[in-house]
Amino acid sequence: MLWNALDIALREIRRNLLRGFLTVLGVVIGVAAVVTMVTLGRGATESVTSQVESLGSNLVLAVPGLGLGPGGSSAPGFQMSDVTSIAEGVAGVRAAAPVRNLGVKAVYLQEDLSTQAVGTTPEYFSVAGWTLAEGRSFTAAEYLGARPVCVLGATLVDELFGPQDPVGARVRLKGLSCEVVGTLEGKGQGAMGQDQDSVVVLPLTTLQRRLAGRLGSNDVDRIMISAGDGTSADRVVGEVTQILRDRRGIRDGEDDDFSVLDTKQIADALGSTTRILTLLLGAVAAISLLVGGIGIMNIMLVSVTERTREIGIRMSIGALPREVLLQFLVEALVLSLVGGLVGLLLALGGSYALAQAMGIPFAVDPGINLLAFLFSAAVGVIFGFTPARRAAQLDPIDALRFE
Amino acid sequence: MTHRHPLLELRGVTKTYGTGGAAFRALRGVDLTIESGEFVAIMGASGSGKSTLMNILGCLDRPTDGQYLLGGRAVEGLSKEERALLRRHFLGFVFQGFNLLARTSALENVELPLLYRGLPRSERRAKARRALDAVGLLPWEKHAPNELSGGQQQRVAVARAMAADPQVLFADEPTGNLDSKVSQEVIQLITDLNREKGMTVVMVTHESEMAAHARRIVTVHDGLIASDVSNAPRGRNEEVA
Numbered sequence: 001m002l003w004n005a006l007d008i009a010l011r012e013i014r015r016n017l018l019r020g021f022l023t024v025l026g027v028v029i030g031v032a033a034v035v036t037m038v039t040l041g042r043g044a045t046e047s048v049t050s051q052v053e054s055l056g057s058n059l060v061l062a063v064p065g066l067g068l069g070p071g072g073s074s075a076p077g078f079q080m081s082d083v084t085s086i087a088e089g090v091a092g093v094r095a096a097a098p099v100r101n102l103g104v105k106a107v108y109l110q111e112d113l114s115t116q117a118v119g120t121t122p123e124y125f126s127v128a129g130w131t132l133a134e135g136r137s138f139t140a141a142e143y144l145g146a147r148p149v150c151v152l153g154a155t156l157v158d159e160l161f162g163p164q165d166p167v168g169a170r171v172r173l174k175g176l177s178c179e180v181v182g183t184l185e186g187k188g189q190g191a192m193g194q195d196q197d198s199v200v201v202l203p204l205t206t207l208q209r210r211l212a213g214r215l216g217s218n219d220v221d222r223i224m225i226s227a228g229d230g231t232s233a234d235r236v237v238g239e240v241t242q243i244l245r246d247r248r249g250i251r252d253g254e255d256d257d258f259s260v261l262d263t264k265q266i267a268d269a270l271g272s273t274t275r276i277l278t279l280l281l282g283a284v285a286a287i288s289l290l291v292g293g294i295g296i297m298n299i300m301l302v303s304v305t306e307r308t309r310e311i312g313i314r315m316s317i318g319a320l321p322r323e324v325l326l327q328f329l330v331e332a333l334v335l336s337l338v339g340g341l342v343g344l345l346l347a348l349g350g351s352y353a354l355a356q357a358m359g360i361p362f363a364v365d366p367g368i369n370l371l372a373f374l375f376s377a378a379v380g381v382i383f384g385f386t387p388a389r390r391a392a393q394l395d396p397i398d399a400l401r402f403e
Numbered sequence: 404m405t406h407r408h409p410l411l412e413l414r415g416v417t418k419t420y421g422t423g424g425a426a427f428r429a430l431r432g433v434d435l436t437i438e439s440g441e442f443v444a445i446m447g448a449s450g451s452g453k454s455t456l457m458n459i460l461g462c463l464d465r466p467t468d469g470q471y472l473l474g475g476r477a478v479e480g481l482s483k484e485e486r487a488l489l490r491r492h493f494l495g496f497v498f499q500g501f502n503l504l505a506r507t508s509a510l511e512n513v514e515l516p517l518l519y520r521g522l523p524r525s526e527r528r529a530k531a532r533r534a535l536d537a538v539g540l541l542p543w544e545k546h547a548p549n550e551l552s553g554g555q556q557q558r559v560a561v562a563r564a565m566a567a568d569p570q571v572l573f574a575d576e577p578t579g580n581l582d583s584k585v586s587q588e589v590i591q592l593i594t595d596l597n598r599e600k601g602m603t604v605v606m607v608t609h610e611s612e613m614a615a616h617a618r619r620i621v622t623v624h625d626g627l628i629a630s631d632v633s634n635a636p637r638g639r640n641e642e643v644a
Contacts, residue, residue: 004518015506306505313502316463317516317563318491320484395483396490397463400502 005323009330020335022299023384027339027376028346030292034372035347036354037285041278042363043355048274050361052267058227059127059263060236062086062244066259075257077219080204082247083121086223090239092231097124098204098220102212106200107172108160115156115198117173119207125151127226130201133157135167135182138203146205150178153199154186171200176210178202188359233262289372293379300383304391305402311391312399321392325385332384336377344373408475410571410603411437411460416469417626418455429455431626432469439570442597442604442636444617449609452626454575457607461494461573462486474570491519495564497593499576501556503548509535509559510544516567534566535559538592554585561592565602572596574606578613590616594636 013020062082064075080098087096100119105112118124125137138149150171157166166180178200187196202211208218227236237260244258261269311324348364355362391399418430429452437443437460447453458464459471462478471478473489481489495516496502503512513531522530535541538558548556557577564572574593578586594616596602606617614620615634622630 004521008518011507011511309502310504313504314515314519315487316461316490316496316502318487318494318519320487322484323519395464396487397458400463400498 002326005326005330008327009334012327012331013334016303019299019303023296023335023380024339024342026292026295026299027336027380028292028343029295030289030376030379031340031343031372032347032350033288033292034282034285035344035369036351037281038278038365038368039347039351039363040354040358040360041274041281042365043351043358043360045271045274045278046363047360048270049267052263052270058229058231058233058236059129059266060225060227060233060240060260061262061266062223062225062240062258062260063221064258066256076248077217077221078223078244078258079218080220082244083220083223085243085247086225086240087123089243090225090236092228092236094226094228095123095127096223096225097121097127099124099222099224100204100207100212100219101221102207104173104200104211106156106160108166108169111160113156113159113198115153115200117207117211118199118201119204119211120201121204124201124224127224130187131185133183133185134165135180137182137201143203143205146203146209148176148178148202148206148210149181150200150202151182151184152180153184153201154197155195156198156200157183173200173202174211174213176206178206233264237262289375292376293383296379297383300387304387307387308391308394308399308402311388312394312396312402315392315396316400324392325388328388329381329385332381333377335384336380339380340373340377343376344369408472409436410439410441410474411435411605412470412472412475413460413466414470414472416459416466416471418452418459418464419467428626430459430466433623433626433628435621435628435631437603437605439603440597440601441619442594442617443606443619443621444614444634445605445607445621445623446609446611446614447623447629451623453607453609453623456623457573457575457605460605461496461571462489463496491516493570495567495569495572497557497560497564497572497574497577499579501548501553501560501580503556503559503563505549506547508545508547509540509551509562512548512559513563513566516563520567530566531562534562537565538562552585553581554588557581557585557589558592561589561596565596565600568600569602571603571605574604576608577606578608578610586613 062078064077078098083096083098087093097120102117102119103114104117105114121143122137122140125132133154137151138147142149150173152166160166160171161169166183169180170177171180184197204220225236225240227233241256241260244260245256248257250256314324315321352362391402413433413435416430416433417428420427420429433456445453445456455464459466466479469479478486478489504515510531513534514527517527517530532541532544535544538561540555540558540562543551543555548559551559572593577593578589581589590613593604593606597604606613608614616636618634618636620632620634621628
């Protein structure tokens, strides 16, 4: 009987290819939209998380103002002496490095490129997780002497020097001629999509005294602290906060005018943005799923008259109601499963290609795939099956007369 | 089915549509006996209850009250499934509106009752072909109903009914949608089934010209049997009450 029902159902699908195609299309669109959106969203989240983690484990970041977002930096910056106090005063800190950013134009012969200058101390390279590709980093003596030396990021090397060896050459930064002493291994795109390798690193002293000009001051934009292995990031955050409060003269009961974050918090802060994005995309996709479902419903309802007559004919000829129901169930199942599978394959292929193009991980969520698949299949089965169930309950003569 | 009993026997059958004040009594107590091998025409004006009568005889509809014995077996208490099985094995139908499956080839339409009887594919195919050949439509076996004329469609329907070789063939206004020339072809096919194969035929019609082919004419009026006379087939004698 099951075999017979399958036979009849497949014939019926073959005879009504357009109806079958439209049903399948609804399921395909629904499943494909949800799975693609969610897969890409997860990929973006994972990419942000892994990039933040690539900053180094046990990294603690101190920034003026509250939080990472823009608009919070009306608070005064830090001083170099803050960095020294933290490095010396907090147990378990391996190293601490100041960071002062400045937008500059780097020029070598005919080539130039707008980039970020980072003024810092020699500790920066290990704290921020940079590896030298060639040459060396600058020395403590060069830092103290505010020497015009710099280390170039991979993008600058490519753009300014091409295949030539930059070590030993001199580049001009805002009129200051700097000797290139080393180059950095590429890190790729940053958590916010920026090019992390478009950077030139030089001593903080050099940047403050010889590049920043009137913007001068001895401020430091942020402090990067590397806690030693086995040190609790929470404790370091607590002690750094206390030292900075003391040094900035914040009394008990007053709020901090700076933030101290560990890697996990940074990842959470950035991750929450992409999670919201994922939710939003998911919501849009859920609407496509719904629209797909309504499409299926429409086709099924439109064909009710014809199908009720078909059921009447079959029953008048001697088909049992349950044989007719089985036939319709098999039909709906076959169409929904085919649609679900096609949608899933399309979505996985499409999101793989998109993930490659966008440079984010291809992160499949089996749970969501299953959910989208089951939802579409359920819509197909319910709307394919319900009219049949009603028709099979009629006396055959009423089903035949159905208009 | 045993031979002691009449093939079809109605005792005091009534059929009421709706309830209360809006109730319509389509049949008001019908007694009717049809023996195996008969060709009975059921005549009457529209609304007389003749189609209701045939639908009950064909187990497509259930009587409100009364008894219906098919081969001596009470049918009125049977479940939907049991009645479906009776139709599957013993009854065949030809409807006014043809009732063929759309977008389905003539051959597959004829195969349908055999499919539900569970016949193997090759046997199904052979029997269906033979039936199509008998109605002269073998060359059209691959055509869907919408590619056939009305007369051809009705001949496919007759082939479908005869392929299963039923005990009783029910025909509800089989020529109602056809012009007179085509009507003759179809009624001839039905008459031959009765004469040559001994198939019991119950045909509902309002055209006395068609009823004249039957050997017995039952006239229904207002939900009751008004007359029940034998008829010399193809005669010019027209006994309409």
